Amino acid sequence: MKCPACHFKETKVVDSRMNAEGTSIRRRRECLKCSKRFTTHEYVEQVSLMVVKKDGRRQPYDRSRIINGMTKACEKRPVSVEQVENIAIDIEREIQKKHDREVASSVIGELIMEKLYTLDEVAYVRFASVYRQFRDVNHFMNEIKVLLERERIERTGKK
Numbered sequence: 001m002k003c004p005a006c007h008f009k010e011t012k013v014v015d016s017r018m019n020a021e022g023t024s025i026r027r028r029r030e031c032l033k034c035s036k037r038f039t040t041h042e043y044v045e046q047v048s049l050m051v052v053k054k055d056g057r058r059q060p061y062d063r064s065r066i067i068n069g070m071t072k073a074c075e076k077r078p079v080s081v082e083q084v085e086n087i088a089i090d091i092e093r094e095i096q097k098k099h100d101r102e103v104a105s106s107v108i109g110e111l112i113m114e115k116l117y118t119l120d121e122v123a124y125v126r127f128a129s130v131y132r133q134f135r136d137v138n139h140f141m142n143e144i145k146v147l148l149e150r151e152r153i154e155r156t157g158k159k
Helices: 063-073 080-098 105-119 119-132 136-157
Strands: 011-018 024-031 037-042 050-051 059-061 102-103
Touching: 011 102, 050 080, 050 105, 063 119, 080 105, 102 105, 102 136, 105 119
Parallel strands: 050 102
Antiparallel strands: 011 024, 024 037, 050 059
């Protein structure tokens, strides 16, 4: 593993931990040249999954795109990197259970929104505004009304 600071090719593993689901291993490494410490994640390589975009194009599934989108939505919110990574792992697991080779990008987007809704409502609205391409304040207001209604139903148990 190459050091991200000095690009030296020899590092040693300082600590290894498996995530709670047993689907990945987090390793703390130390560069043998500059002593910089960094983290790597090891995952089982899955059969390549293709994402079908709205316009019909296909591209390889990439977990980092999910993490990047959620990270932007969670910026300056009390959400840890670990929480975002765990959601990405959960989403990937759900996709692999239900889809063999291809999954629509809309399925992924809806899963992200579902997970963000339970994690942080502000992050949810931020993500929704980009994902659903809100064009004006009325779109925001409609989404907030939906949020408030869901919250009321959860709180009272009445529709």
